[in-house]
Amino acid sequence: MRSFAIVTTSPNELLAELHDRMPVILAPDHWPAWLGERAADLEELKSFLRPYPADDMADDMIVWPVDRRVGNVSNKDPSLIEPASVP
Numbered sequence: 692m693r694s695f696a697i698v699t700t701s702p703n704e705l706l707a708e709l710h711d712r713m714p715v716i717l718a719p720d721h722w723p724a725w726l727g728e729r730a731a732d733l734e735e736l737k738s739f740l741r742p743y744p745a746d747d748m749a750d751d752m753i754v755w756p757v758d759r760r761v762g763n764v765s766n767k768d769p770s771l772i773e774p775a776s777v778p
Contacts, residue, residue, distance in 0.1 A: 698714065699714055700742050703742035703744070705754060724736065
């Protein structure tokens with residue numbers, strides 16, 4: 692059976708204004724250890740479970756307002772990720 696889980700951690704500086712947690716984002720060089728493709732001890736794996744580094748955010752993470760429809764799980768159209776106009 693294939694499955695997955697979204698592991699969360701405390702938010703970084705960018706997301707702290709929005710929520711009290713964020714998904715763990717693994718750097719590509721950590722993927723082999725996390726996925727069991729190379730040996731890793733428990734302490735190394737635990738070290739990956741931290742907020743995405745703030746110094747890496749400029750190019751990788753962007754925050755913009757979205758429509759309130761995002762909060763309703765019955766809404767599924769692509770426009771949900773478009774920036775909303777801010778009054």
